[in-house]
Amino acid sequence: MSGDPLEIDVESAWALSQEGDRLVDIREPSEWLAGRPARSQSLPASRLAEDPAILAPPPGRALLLICASGVRSLAWARSLHAAGLPARSVRGGFSAWTRAGLPVADGHGLDADAMDRYDRHLRLPGIGAAGQARLLASRVLLVGAGGLGSPAAFYLAAAGVGTLTLVDDDRVERSNLQRQILHTDAGVGATKVDSARERLLALNPTLTIQAIPERLAPGNARPLFERHDLVIDGADNFATRHLVNDTALATGTPWAYGAVQRFQGQVSLFVPGAGPCYRCLFPEPPPAGAAPACAEAGVFGVLPGLIGILQATEAIKWLLGLGESLAGRLLVYDALAMRVRELRLDRDPACPACTGG
Numbered sequence: 001m002s003g004d005p006l007e008i009d010v011e012s013a014w015a016l017s018q019e020g021d022r023l024v025d026i027r028e029p030s031e032w033l034a035g036r037p038a039r040s041q042s043l044p045a046s047r048l049a050e051d052p053a054i055l056a057p058p059p060g061r062a063l064l065l066i067c068a069s070g071v072r073s074l075a076w077a078r079s080l081h082a083a084g085l086p087a088r089s090v091r092g093g094f095s096a097w098t099r100a101g102l103p104v105a106d107g108h109g110l111d112a113d114a115m116d117r118y119d120r121h122l123r124l125p126g127i128g129a130a131g132q133a134r135l136l137a138s139r140v141l142l143v144g145a146g147g148l149g150s151p152a153a154f155y156l157a158a159a160g161v162g163t164l165t166l167v168d169d170d171r172v173e174r175s176n177l178q179r180q181i182l183h184t185d186a187g188v189g190a191t192k193v194d195s196a197r198e199r200l201l202a203l204n205p206t207l208t209i210q211a212i213p214e215r216l217a218p219g220n221a222r223p224l225f226e227r228h229d230l231v232i233d234g235a236d237n238f239a240t241r242h243l244v245n246d247t248a249l250a251t252g253t254p255w256a257y258g259a260v261q262r263f264q265g266q267v268s269l270f271v272p273g274a275g276p277c278y279r280c281l282f283p284e285p286p287p288a289g290a291a292p293a294c295a296e297a298g299v300f301g302v303l304p305g306l307i308g309i310l311q312a313t314e315a316i317k318w319l320l321g322l323g324e325s326l327a328g329r330l331l332v333y334d335a336l337a338m339r340v341r342e343l344r345l346d347r348d349p350a351c352p353a354c355t356g357g
Helices: 010-019 029-034 071-082 093-099 112-117 128-136 149-159 192-203 218-226 238-251 303-320
Strands: 022-025 063-066 087-090 139-143 163-167 208-212 230-233 255-261 264-270 329-334 339-344
Touching: 010 022, 010 063, 010 087, 010 093, 063 071, 063 093, 071 087, 087 093, 128 303, 139 149, 149 163, 149 192, 149 230, 149 303, 163 192, 163 218, 192 208, 218 238, 230 238, 230 303, 238 255, 255 303, 264 303, 303 329
Parallel strands: 022 063, 063 087, 139 163, 139 230, 163 208, 230 255
Antiparallel strands: 255 264, 264 329, 329 339
16 A cells, blocks of 8 residues: 555665664564665564564654565554554565665675674674674663663673663662763763663664663563563662562573672572572572672772673673573672682572472
């Protein structure tokens, strides 16, 4: 139906995508082998049905949907437009795109921007174009946009993890800036997730960054975990970590654990069904005062950076299926002595969370 006001021709779609509109290929992975429109983000309609909100375009820009022939994309454009999203459908779809001779990326969907941006990844054995495409299709949830979440989010964004969701109900304070590198002095008073989203998109504007100004709680944890491939723990309290652990077990979601205090930090990876869980290590919160938070005990400014980067490393390795993970191992880092110890973690047969003991 060429006269539909929600349709746009392929030449206009290409021009607008270069100006900042978000071009999204909603075809299924089996259709990508013939190539994809350059500068497009691949998001299958089957995944879109789970959470249409992930399609929100940058402020002031439009959403341009493309499928094989324009039929599916028009149906989705109508649905999203009715829901308040500025969505349009590319008339004729990918068939019209190729007939017009417009730029096409290879079957892995890496356009010229991605080939340039991720050049050093593309040269690595075990990553290459296929691995980078896998990262771009991945979704990571970051619980906390503070000391640990800051470096982790920066490196996940730089690596090209396609969708990052930040959950945090705090606002930026000047005392955060000594270690929470996502934020700036100009952002004091802003919500941490909005401050983080702005910095991450400045680093890599091709990603989807979702900012949720809420605290992780029993009411929102499970649906959030179910929509992501992996979770980064940036919490600063045992109650939230136990919630992360228990929700991860319920949903089968792996999570990268990190903790810092004064001059020491810890990091591990917990994979449901493949080793111990966090409650095997810490069944219950310690007595009051035994493990004071950073606001009380203080923290060496660079320490969260080191631990957060290790969490991001574990996340990227897991998403790519590379190397040996920290599952079943705990790294303990002492910044003053510049020493790293490794402790083996075994499943507790009496753990009520992961063994039902």
